[in-house]
Amino acid sequence: MKRRSTAVWQGNIKSGNGHLTTGSAVLSQTPYSFNSRFADGAGTNPEELLAAAHAGCFTMKLSLDLTNAGFVPDELETDSVITLDNGKITSSVLTLKARVPGITETQFQEIARQAEQTCPVSQAFNFKITLDAVLL
Structure with a gap:
């Protein structure tokens, strides 16, 4: 593809x-x-697009991993913040809020960490990635 x-x-x-x-x-x-x-001008920028790609990829990968583990999420909402510092992209911080019926906190955290590490966009990045996952 x-x-x-x-x-x-x-x-x-x-x-x-x-x-x-x-x-x-x-x-x-x-x-x-x-x-x-x-600055705060109108339009997009590369970092915003990377953030959208990372949030979207991770969320879809998490949905796949949850489904494969026998869970159907009601809702997964991921925010990604890409940091540009001194001309270099240094990190992506993923913040996840999830509603997943029937899953334990331990199962949820394990599957979320797996998805963060294995989504194709995470694998393409060469900077720090952190995940804050909250099961609602």
């Missing part, structure tokens, strides 16, 4: 701007700029 996205940038780093388009067209010429990355 291969997925594609395209970035277009015009101008210099501070006053220029660009847009991102995904093969699925979920992002279609979505703007990004210096201000959307390093």
